[in-house]
Amino acid sequence: MGLEYDGSAFLGWQVQRQQPTIQGTVEQALARVADHDLRVTVCGRTDTGVHALCQVAHFDTEARRSERSWVLGVNSHLPASLSVLWVREVDESFHARFSAFARTYRYVILNRWIRPALHARYVAWCRQPLDAGRMHEAAQCLLGEHDFSAFRAAGCQARHAVRDLQRIEVRRAGSRVEFEVTANGFLYHMVRNLAGSLMAVGRGERDADWLSAVLAGRDRNQAAPTAPSEGLYFVGARFPTEYGLPPGEVEFPRGTDGS
Known part of the structure; x- marks a missing residue:
């Protein structure tokens, strides 16, 4: 389902x-x-x-x-x-967790100096200007298979911190900055921890190559604070086509104006 x-x-x-x-x-x-x-x-x-x-x-x-x-x-x-x-009927080989070979999350930030009223429950708010291009450039070091211990919450119960990031993008659409990432799996609070560190880069508090050093250091204390939950969305998952499930991902908007 x-x-x-x-x-x-x-x-x-x-x-x-x-x-x-x-x-x-x-x-x-x-x-x-x-x-x-x-x-x-x-x-x-x-x-x-x-x-x-x-x-x-x-x-x-x-x-x-x-x-x-x-x-x-x-x-x-x-x-x-x-x-x-x-809802689709599937055979007993299907497992919602273990049959999925990729998952996508999106983190939405309202980037303006005035706090949100209508969408306060659905976006994270950052009043300082964010450089989305700089965030996107910095994020590319995360692509591929890495140990993501630096972005793993203390309560994570995963056996190991190695994950394969297949796609990562940061784009601006008006006053919204959207960060979207696809991987074979995620650690506890991993996306929110990545978002917090990318926002530190976007605000100019950290250099673009700082994220690479944090990743290599595998130390959660060296990364930025966890971003709030309001802006996070589970977009969808990918499963083998043999199960006949509907497409699970929503396409990322390509227009620079959000259209």
Whole structure:
């Protein structure tokens, strides 16, 4: 299943004692349609306040419903901030986490001196001018396979910090600066930590080659503070075509004016 959500009202994806969580909310709605309890496994867990354009998850059930009935039925039991986009039946070889070979995140920054009112929950705000071109240039050192310990949060439970970054772009569209990155996987808070360091470069606080030195140093204390969660979006994931899933990525805007 593909999910779209506004993470502002949720305490992240994973079920916990505190409510509400996205996983808990989805599982309760699915149980109403399937007529039995079930568990949902997600492609990439998101934190409190993080949004998703097409999060991918799977569940196992013997209930027989059409794909349209799953979508309409589950959505009828979900809050307005959370929607099922599609449901596809797949064989038992599919796993939302382990079958994905790439994931994309986007970080959106409102770059103006006046704080946001209408979109405060959906963008990070930076009042100082950002040089998006300088940020993009600095970010290219991150491409390829590296140890990203310098951008790994203390609570990360991953066995190792090596990840393969396949694409990274920083572009300006009016007063918005968007940072988008695709990799085979991400560490806990990795994208927000990268965004915080790129913003330090964009504000002129750090040289463009500083990011390369931080990466090589593998020391989290040498990188910039973690950027806020409001501007982060899980864009989508890529899976083998044999599963027949809808495209999971939203194209990055190419027009310099945001069109």
